[in-house]
């Protein structure tokens with residue numbers, strides 16, 4: 038599974054990639070040299086909106102995608118398209134959006150006291166981050182993310198039907 042490193046401008050894209058289950062390191066306040074070093078060391082694909090950094094990456098043979106940085110949806114569609122990733126929801130909810138830690142599914146009785154009683158009463162699916170202990174539940178936030186994922190899927194389907202000739206050189 039692909040692993041990513043998102044630079045300072047792409048915090049929101051990093052969180053969305055984590056929601057899809059991708060191991061995504063977010064490094065605000067990090068020099069370009071350090072970004073290049075970390076990515077090489079950890080085998081991560083660099084995501085950046087910085088053209089200068091992208092040029093340096095290409096020179097060094099680092100793997101990366103240059104995005105526009107203006108819209109999460111556009112950026113995600115571009116990244117998924119470039120790397121041939123589908124908007125697959127099967128790994129959704131496997132990674133913490135806050136810290137990139139791994140999430141484990143929990144029973145309601147295991148997260149009692151950690152979430153409001155009304156949430157506990159209304160939901161059955163819970164996940165907890167092994168690193169920062171944050172608790173997630175189905176519905177609400179995850180519901181909005183599912184909607185985002187569907188929009189992204191539609192976008193990918195549209196662009197693959199209109200620009201199929203440009204991707205046929207692959208392989």
Ligand SMILES: [Zn+2]
Nearest residue numbers: 133136166169
């Ligand atoms: Zn966490």
